[in-house]
Amino acid sequence: MSELSDGTRLSDHDVRTALRPYQDGGLISALFETGAISLESGELPADLTALAERLEAEGKQDEADRIDAVLTYVCDVGERPAVANWVNRTDV
Template sequence: MSELSDGTRLSDHEVRDRLRKYQDGGPISALFETGAIAEGGVLEEALDHVMQELESAGQHDEADRVGDVLTYVCDLHPRPAVPNWVNRSA
């Protein structure tokens, strides 16, 4: 689990919760559905794009929540699909 700016850690369950409404049929959905984090930066770019859109819409707290997922991804990439990912608890 990755450490956030407030010293807490983001769990796998929290990652799924934060990404639920941003599934894109691509790299964000792959992380949401399987826990997979591919090499190459495509997921990072997709998350950054979501953050920028949220910031532009004035949704700063939500952008920060997605930014926490980006930190999680940067700390753990690359990573293959995680067994039992969708059933992992908090």
């Protein structure tokens, strides 16, 4: 489990759990399925921000906070290819 730059503690499993209901067939799904983070286009952070804002507007503050934590995770970790054993990682 990693401590993020904002003090939040988040594991890879937590990232997958937060993203599971919001797979979009795009970069959010790629992160959910493989752990890959693509920052080159700026789309993944923008997609996560838009998702968090939508959830907040829908009154789902806890879910929005989880997606915000995933956004911090993505920015802290940075660009990376798919992660070996991503779906089996629990406490990293």
